[in-house]
Amino acid sequence: MLRFTKDHEWVRVDGDEATVGITDFAQSQLGDVVYVELPGVGRSVTAGGEAAVVESVKAASEVYAPLTGEVSAVNDALADSPSTVNEDPQGNGWFMKIRMANKAELDGLMDEDAYKAFVEEQG
Amino acid sequence: MVPFAGYDMPVQYPTGIIREHTATRTSAGLFDVSHMGQAWLEADDGRHETVANALEALIPADILGLEHGRQRYSQLLNAQGGILDDLMVTRPASADEDGRLLLVVNAACKEADYAHIAANLPAGVTLNRMDERALIAIQGPKAADVVALHVPGTSDMAFMDSRHGTFDGIDIHVSRSGYTGEDGYEISVAASRAEAVWSALAAHERVTPVGLGARDTLRLEAGLCLYGHDIDETTSPVEAGLLWSIGKRRRAEGGFPGANRIQREIAEGPSRRRVGIRPTGRAPAREGTVIADMGASEIGIVTSGGFGPTVGGPVAMGYVDAGHAVPDTPVSLIVRGRAEAAHVVRLPFVPPGFHRD
Numbered sequence: 001m002l003r004f005t006k007d008h009e010w011v012r013v014d015g016d017e018a019t020v021g022i023t024d025f026a027q028s029q030l031g032d033v034v035y036v037e038l039p040g041v042g043r044s045v046t047a048g049g050e051a052a053v054v055e056s057v058k059a060a061s062e063v064y065a066p067l068t069g070e071v072s073a074v075n076d077a078l079a080d081s082p083s084t085v086n087e088d089p090q091g092n093g094w095f096m097k098i099r100m101a102n103k104a105e106l107d108g109l110m111d112e113d114a115y116k117a118f119v120e121e122q123g
Numbered sequence: 124m125v126p127f128a129g130y131d132m133p134v135q136y137p138t139g140i141i142r143e144h145t146a147t148r149t150s151a152g153l154f155d156v157s158h159m160g161q162a163w164l165e166a167d168d169g170r171h172e173t174v175a176n177a178l179e180a181l182i183p184a185d186i187l188g189l190e191h192g193r194q195r196y197s198q199l200l201n202a203q204g205g206i207l208d209d210l211m212v213t214r215p216a217s218a219d220e221d222g223r224l225l226l227v228v229n230a231a232c233k234e235a236d237y238a239h240i241a242a243n244l245p246a247g248v249t250l251n252r253m254d255e256r257a258l259i260a261i262q263g264p265k266a267a268d269v270v271a272l273h274v275p276g277t278s279d280m281a282f283m284d285s286r287h288g289t290f291d292g293i294d295i296h297v298s299r300s301g302y303t304g305e306d307g308y309e310i311s312v313a314a315s316r317a318e319a320v321w322s323a324l325a326a327h328e329r330v331t332p333v334g335l336g337a338r339d340t341l342r343l344e345a346g347l348c349l350y351g352h353d354i355d356e357t358t359s360p361v362e363a364g365l366l367w368s369i370g371k372r373r374r375a376e377g378g379f380p381g382a383n384r385i386q387r388e389i390a391e392g393p394s395r396r397r398v399g400i401r402p403t404g405r406a407p408a409r410e411g412t413v414i415a416d417m418g419a420s421e422i423g424i425v426t427s428g429g430f431g432p433t434v435g436g437p438v439a440m441g442y443v444d445a446g447h448a449v450p451d452t453p454v455s456l457i458v459r460g461r462a463e464a465a466h467v468v469r470l471p472f473v474p475p476g477f478h479r480d
Binding site: 031032034035037053055056057058059060079082 | 134135139140141336340405406407409429430432437459
């Protein structure tokens, strides 16, 4: 099950590890992604803090960590094929995995229906 | 849609910036540039010398020597030789229209430009703005084939040729010019007939509508300046690498605003120059990025930068101290606090596709 932030990141939980990416709505708003800057593995991230940068042709945007923890893996394939973020944002276009420090933070994220409603509100 | 100089304009059509860009480089892109200011500068006595002299007092281009049916790029200068705006100047093709020059200026500057020009004209020369006029550009290697289907005789035009014509029977003014580095045309038409021209061109399978986003990546790869970014009131045409647009006679004679500074910069070289910059890695360097030398001292700033779809990587341009302006000079770009390797390159980033014969 996917969970979502108001900053348009998604989270997929597997045990203590959460895979993080940007949503299909986010990639459609950004347009063609040409560069992704990922954090180093082992770096500590804080929920709501800056964790990565995604650049489209027009502009650079911050990607925030949805959860507190330690970066346990990053998607190195994005260095050579950043357009994967456009093509498969909620699959092969994932950004990083975070080993969660506080699983209770998950309760603060939206489920799919709530996120859909949130995006429509922003419409 | 985004607000742009008082107009609502699309950053991209549903196609997307990279596809719009590539369509222009490989086939033809269609641009609505109606926001740009079009105006006639007109001499009561109907003499080219009169109107040319009036304009030469404000810009450094050779307008006296501009031939019938030719267009020229220039800059409105302030007293310090800084650039108030860049513009296109066209002399009509027919001698019957002598004493008139068509000016095309930037949207964001047009009110200030018109006021500046009007305030500095001699008696007997007037500026007549054409606010009810649209401007449609079609650019790319297939533009000539497409336009020839609607406007007779356009395939014979050379780069920067300009003349009256008809588009499927609609009166237009057409120039073989543009701002993408590609061959193409700009079609000036009454606003009431613009939709008909746009729709007829957009109906071709070879033609893709292009928004502001790709317009910017195309002109950046072509090494062309965007006013307010790469050139402004502090930059001179010599610093900006626009010396080619200042005629020989004008360089020698002066007689334009800021001539002292510009003639000195021509003789001694400017202290800074606009250059192309190619980052080694994939991180784009945006406008405002600090350029440093290998000793980490600041030597300049990026004025336009991003991703070049045809280049297939990041491209930028900016100003550096003249000593670092030689192509292949290694520099650093300070992106998010980190020094990224890059080097100075000759502009443009992509070879131009202009129709020169």
